Amino acid sequence: MLSIDECMSKQMKTFKYNLEEFASKHKQEIHKSSQFRVQFQEMCATIGVDPLASGKGFCWQSQRLLEMLGVGDFYHKLGLQIIEVCLALKHLHGGERVHHQGRGKSAQDVSQDDLVRAIKKLKAMENGFGVISVGSSYLVQSVPAELNMDHTVVLQLAEKKGYISVSEIRESLKWERERVCHVLEHLLKEGLAWLDSQASGEPQYWLPALFSELTSLDVTPEETNQMTP
Amino acid sequence: MSFEWPWQYNFPPFFTLQPNVDTRQKQLAAWCSLALSYCRHHKLYTLGIMEVQECPVFNHKNIDRKLSTEAILIVFEELRKKGNLEWLDKNKTQCLVMWRRPEEWGKLIYQWVSRSAMVNSCNTFPPEFHGLEEWMLIRSLQALQTDGKAEVITMDDGKGVKFF
Numbered sequence: 001m002l003s004i005d006e007c008m009s010k011q012m013k014t015f016k017y018n019l020e021e022f023a024s025k026h027k028q029e030i031h032k033s034s035q036f037r038v039q040f041q042e043m044c045a046t047i048g049v050d051p052l053a054s055g056k057g058f059c060w061q062s063q064r065l066l067e068m069l070g071v072g073d074f075y076h077k078l079g080l081q082i083i084e085v086c087l088a089l090k091h092l093h094g095g096e097r098v099h100h101q102g103r104g105k106s107a108q109d110v111s112q113d114d115l116v117r118a119i120k121k122l123k124a125m126e127n128g129f130g131v132i133s134v135g136s137s138y139l140v141q142s143v144p145a146e147l148n149m150d151h152t153v154v155l156q157l158a159e160k161k162g163y164i165s166v167s168e169i170r171e172s173l174k175w176e177r178e179r180v181c182h183v184l185e186h187l188l189k190e191g192l193a194w195l196d197s198q199a200s201g202e203p204q205y206w207l208p209a210l211f212s213e214l215t216s217l218d219v220t221p222e223e224t225n226q227m228t229p
Numbered sequence: 230m231s232f233e234w235p236w237q238y239n240f241p242p243f244f245t246l247q248p249n250v251d252t253r254q255k256q257l258a259a260w261c262s263l264a265l266s267y268c269r270h271h272k273l274y275t276l277g278i279m280e281v282q283e284c285p286v287f288n289h290k291n292i293d294r295k296l297s298t299e300a301i302l303i304v305f306e307e308l309r310k311k312g313n314l315e316w317l318d319k320n321k322t323q324c325l326v327m328w329r330r331p332e333e334w335g336k337l338i339y340q341w342v343s344r345s346a347m348v349n350s351c352n353t354f355p356p357e358f359h360g361l362e363e364w365m366l367i368r369s370l371q372a373l374q375t376d377g378k379a380e381v382i383t384m385d386d387g388k389g390v391k392f393f
Contacts, residue, residue: 163241188247188248188249188252189249191249191251191252191255194240194242194243194245194247194252194256195242195245195247195248196241196242196244196245196294197245198241198244198245198293198294198295199241204241204242206240206241206242208240211236211240
């Protein structure tokens, strides 16, 4: 378990990966939208991330992190955008140092809060991030989990209510029963999901990581809109 | 002071015995902790398996979830292994719950007695430990006796204890 401070600097490092593969995948978008780049350059400065710091290579965890960041949610976008900017600026500005805007108190508060929320959202994917509130502070649990795209997609579905069932997955994704069960078995095995066999109708699979989030402060759509630059 | 329920109590799957072994271990640990704190809060020392099933701890009506008898017995077996529970009968219908083990009680009693400077004299059971059931108290004193710190004496009007 790491303290929130230790984890936040770890997350900073996570966001500063050297992602050659990612660059080649998204090169066109990055080239196209200079406005996008400038906007997120500003966001980087606000967050206090140095987009030109070089990462230490590319590990499988970051790849999974990237896979999971492609969700229509502000905090997932936040992580993705930071990585995109890192790459964009690195590749297109040839190593020029970015001038950080002065950070006012409110900007600082927002960025810390944003990072905590971003981590909380990422914990839904349980890819090495899990924020557990302990009294008035947080502990971050670094537990790597073996997750592929199927698992991720199901986790995303479960995010809405904090739980999911076989038929809900089948209805949403049109998968065969075997495929659904295979994913749910894996989530149980990884300890990401707990079985509720007393639910009416069919068993439900609950994500404890999402449960404590549901009962504590969550981010409303209005808040999300306010925070999007 | 009202009893504070842990977050798991409101989590529906908490009442389903988890199929995954690691998850089940966490679940049972949480159940043991909850059962003991509940008993401590309400000063419960003996439990009957029949009433226990209807007890709010194991039967959470608000979320319409209850722990099955099988699961309750598994939780109780965990408690027994940790020294916090003892069956009174072979059929496992009644049990003693030691949310504080005899040794722990013994220590408390001895501390109280030492503080009260009652050492080296005979005394009847201290009133401060009101609510502590006799069987538990006797075990605690026996634990002290084993430690050489006390001696339980049978007198005409009951039992007494001498502290060293």
